Amino acid sequence: MTAYTIGLQPVYSQRAEAVPQGVTLPPDWSSLSWHQAETFKLLQDPNVDVVFNQAMTGDGKSLAAYLPAMTNRTYTLAMYPTNELARDQEKQVAGYKAQFKPEYDPQIYRLNAAILEEFIQTNKLSSKLTGLCNRAENSEILLTNPDIFHYIHDFRYLRRNKEGKGDNANRLFAKIDENYQLMLFDEFHVLSSAQITSILNAMLLIKHTVPGKKFLFLSATPNDLLEDFLAKAGLRYRIIDPVKQGAYQFSHGDNWRQINYPIRLSFPKKLEPNLRSSYDWILENVETTILSFFQEHPGSKGAIILNSIAAVKKLVPKFKEIFEPLGLKVRENTGLTGETEKSRSVAEADLLLGTSTIDVGVDFKINFLVFEAADAGNFIQRFGRLGRHEGFEVYQAYALLPNFIVERLFEMEKHPLEDEGTYNRITFSEAIRAHYGYVNEFKQYPKRWGGIQSACVHLELKKSWQMRQQYPEAADKFEADIESTLGIRIKQMYAQLFRCMEKEKKKIIDEARSFRGISQLDCGIYDATNLDEPERERFKNYNLPSLLSNFTFEWMEKKDFMAQAKKGGLASSRFDEALCYLKLTGYRELREDWQFYYGGEDLKDMSKSGKVQILKGLEVTGGTNDISRKLANRGLVCFISDCDRATLRGKLGLPIHFQAYGLSDRAEERKPPYTIAFGRSALLLETLIWHWKPKEDEGWIC
Template sequence: MSNYKITLKPVYSRPASTLPTGVTLPSDWSSLAWHQAKTYEALQDPSIDVIFNTALTGDGKSLAAYLAAMTQRTYTLATYPTNELGRDQEKQAQGYKAKFKPQHDPQIYRLNAAVLEEFIATNKIPSKLEGLINRADNSEILLTNPDIFHYIHDFRYLRRNKAGKGDNSDRLFQKIDNNYNLFIFDEFHVFSSPQITNILNAILLIKHTTPGKKFLFLSATPNELLQEFLSNIGLRYNIIDPVSQEAYKFTNEEGWRQINFPVDLIFPRNLEPSLSSNYNWIVENAETIILRFFQENTESKGAIILNSIAAVKKLLPKFQELFAPLGLKVRENTGLTGETEKSKSVEEADLLLGTSTIDVGVDFKINFLVFEAADAGNFIQRFGRLGRHGGFDTYQAYALLPNFIVERLFEVDKHPLQNGDICDRITFSNIIRAHYGYINEFKQYPKRWGGIQSACVHLELNKGNMKAQYPEAANRFEVDIQKALGISLKQKYAQLFHCIKESKKKIIEEVRSFRGSSQLDCGIYDTTNPDEPEQERYKIYNLPSILSNFIYQWVDKESFINEAKKAGLSINRFERALCYLKLTGYREVREDWKFYCSREDLSEIAKSGKVQVLKGLEATAGINQISGALRRRDLVCFVSDRNRSTLRAKLGLPIHFQAYSLSDCMEDRNPPYTIAFGQSALLLETLIWHWKPQEDEGWIC
């Protein structure tokens, strides 16, 4: 037997028994879903501050979020973790506006870093601060990302000199928070403890300076860490959970709405847990499984969702050639895909090849799916893209999982699944969570590092003008954040000032970033897609992935910046790049390389168990100019004297965790050290700072 197969039952969602007061539905709608009505009611309840909606993927959480904006003129700021999801939700919001036809005609605007820069340049606006204020003044519904939301509430974008003189601390955040009454955070489960802590700091800042606002978190997987923090301070929250309220059924019932169609889910056996195994399976089965499905099921739409951009790029021409005789379009959607291609790919592709840009919440109509999954949440997220829309005769998915996970599901003692099983989605999701494998949640981060960002917020609240404007805010924020995180702000101040005194401001910058400061990001000019518009060939991408997967040429900074300007681009996002490269192709075989550092004290650094600001790093792959750029840069990092494979296995590190092999010997084939960068360095330190050095392992019980 080469494959295991199970069938997932359809899912039906309970309708609301009555419409909430003040809601009138479009004429062709019969009712709201139960969770949509409950979410709307919670948003109107003055005794509730935070709402969590945990409805299943495909059950209309977006309408639950925007219903108040369409019916009650609730000004709304919504955040989305990926640009693709933001684009998808902009279409959703515009669709609701067309359906509900609100009398106040809310203006909807989508904003990310690139859009903001373009808006500023086009309209000759003097600063990002003025650009953000302009957009807030002219958008009743503003869709952005949580990064921008965080930086607004971390007092970025303000105009200040080196002495800290300039804009008042509330110049921007007060404007934003006064404008909007509802703040939405979609798919927030994709984030880890640093982002959760940063958003909590922002919520508490809003609570104590502009009270009465509502916060809505949309995720099929509720965030227990955030709920714990809210409980610690008594912030009132409500969980809208259709599963616990038996608001889902798996057989048709009159009046219930079908939100998922039955799916055949197939698990290929004997896939090795290696980088090439899934890629090879796709290549080997491109005709016999993937193409044949489209030949036998005409009018089908499909997607292949992988972890590696390079894998997508290498597969794209193979599938384009394979599908062309059928007149079918094969498109890509990855972090390196230009905006024009991204905007068209989801709707126009017959087969879409993508990465995490399309697996987080994007609603596209497919009946065939092949996917990898880095962890249980990632599996559920990606599998949730399939079976959301009717109009197909059959729905089929292939889950490309390592053999040891398939064995846990189907073969080992007390395995939960049998070949041929028929299973409901809720039970199946719980099985995946229980048997997939452990991924670290870094629960010590808020106490160790997250509290430093809290101290920075508290510092701003204690400034003279802020004390005058919000006399109780600093004290109340201090009480709440100490309860929530279990910290002492006095100790966090000491940690903050120690880093400043030791000339380690870069560490503080890393703590105050949202997803990390991208120290290893390079400016790239991408020539691999000949149809891409010139402007969209200028991109940002991280060095380790480039070294592993791409063919490239060196470009000097002045030439790169000048050409970007000629293309009509704002060059701010490229100014701090590590180096500048021209991508010319993709490697068929992944490059084997490591970081190298010739410092004599490397072993002592590894033993220290501390986050460092390190200089003198090189890479054993690539061209000399890249190592030269690395050597000159001060990098926030953490060095461990355990090798990378050991750490990943022992600690359950996420797949894209920035930890790499490191050696003090250029020819070393088994690098003894691991180096983590940026936010990953802070996270890793919270896990292993207390470990004894490897040479003292005998002391460890």
């Protein structure tokens, strides 16, 4: 036996007893689900500020979110964590509009950084601020990302000179917030503690300047940190949890709607916990397991979701060679896939290979799934892509988990699963959460670094005469709420903020104020590996460590890269801050062995400082001398630990894509004794040490 296999029962969702007042369903609809009706009611309740909908994946949370827009003229600003999910939801919302036919004919628009740049360029607008205002004025439903939402409320798009004079602080955020009644955050469980703090700061700014707005968070996975923050901030919230309500069952009933179909789930044995084991298993089983399923079950659709873009890129041509002669289309969808291919891939593919771009909320119709998972939440999210649609006889999944997790689930004492056992989704999800392994949530980050951003928001509220006149109580009330919520003192945050500015450590403040972190190691790349890709879509950003490990490339001079990008019709500003510029030529079959190297002052002393610092002179032992030269000239926000990378990851439960790498002061070192973390990861890593230190010690920034 090479794999353990279990069965998952179908899932049925309880229908609402009645359609809520104010909702008229399309003619061919008979009812709503219980959680959809409950969400609509709470969003109309004047005593509720925030609603959490924790319905299962596939149970129609999106419809619950857009019912007010379809039936009650509720202008909606929706935030999606990935571009692919936003694109998918744009189609969903257009479908709701076609079915509900709202009389006010809401205009639907999708907006991300690239679309905004193109919109400004096409319409010859003066700034991003002008572009955002234009879109808000002409879109009753605006689908964007939490990054743009954060930067609007962190005053980033304002036009100001070096002295800070120019647009008033409410020039943009007030216009946006006044236009929309509902702020929607989908798949919010993927947000880190740092991002949750950014959203909280924005919510409290809105609360004290443009009050009366509703916030809706959608996720099958609860977030205790956000709930705790809202309670302390005095925001009135309600949780809709169909599991606790008993609104799910696992057999057919008269008032129940089927939302998931029975699934066979296999766990291959003896996969080593390394970066190559899943890739090797797929290669070994491409014909005997994967292709044979499609041949035995004609009309099947499938997906393979992996953690590594490089693995997907290497597998795609191998699958095309085997599948396409049989009339089966193979497509890819990763962070390095062009927008044209991305937009067509989900609809066209018989077999779709992708990464995290497709595992968050995207609704595609498949009955076969192979997937990796970085943690329990990631497992439940990716597995939730399967079994959502009728029309297939068999639903089969393969979970490519490290052997120690499979042993916990099936072999160790009190293991929760038995081979050939049958389980319901709730029991199974609980088993996965309990036995998967610990991943650090960095709960000290909001207090340590989130307060820096809070201080910047507070400063904007109090520093200008116009803001004090328009919102006379906002600064004091914001201060009281944020101090109560994060357990900080705004005055102490000011002290840290100004000290960093005086010591020319502004990069650290910029990092703390960013949403996902500033991509210090991102390179501008021209992707020459896909000849079918449109020219303008070959220009991309990608991080240096992954490039060194997995790709082959050639050096490009900045002027040549920029000229080629401009010729392709792209705004060059997108690549201005790139570390360097490379032409991507291929993918390595074996990962390149390289490390970061620092030949400056004593690394041992630096690693014991326990401080986030800005470091110059860093090099890499892979790639080209040109890359090391560019790297050495750039001041990098970083944190250095005297533990090696493997030890640090194991002890602290660092997430899989955490930016921590081996570091040595000897270029020939085989096992680097130090670890260096960059950007947001540096700030996160520092919080695991900082909170144990005396609270009066504020000298934690080097």
